[in-house]
Amino acid sequence: MIQILEKQAVRSQAMPVSVAQYHRLCETGIVSQRTELLRGVILEKMTKSPLHVYLVRWLLNWLASGVPAEFDVRQEQPLTLVDSEPEPDLAV
Numbered sequence: 001m002i003q004i005l006e007k008q009a010v011r012s013q014a015m016p017v018s019v020a021q022y023h024r025l026c027e028t029g030i031v032s033q034r035t036e037l038l039r040g041v042i043l044e045k046m047t048k049s050p051l052h053v054y055l056v057r058w059l060l061n062w063l064a065s066g067v068p069a070e071f072d073v074r075q076e077q078p079l080t081l082v083d084s085e086p087e088p089d090l091a092v
Contacts, residue, residue: 016040037085
């Protein structure tokens with residue numbers, strides 16, 4: 001999905017969006033909540049198949065039961081970085 005951004009012709013025409021700008025666009029409803037910010041570009045999230053949902057839930061339970069208490073296992077929560085705010089399926 002993000003490979004198209006590696007093409008210089010496409011990248012040069014795209015205006016990067018900061019995380020703060022992305023938040024404002026979401027708050028005002030200009031940008032759908034079904035998006036995420038990756039390397040300054042707003043992308044629509046992919047739909048999830050039933051198998052995907054099942055496997056993520058299974059992995060979450062497996063990780064939660066085996067990860068030490070001082071670690072946090074997160075599911076589908078935004079991870080704010082310098083130029084991105086992805087929502088990984090799982091993060092530890």
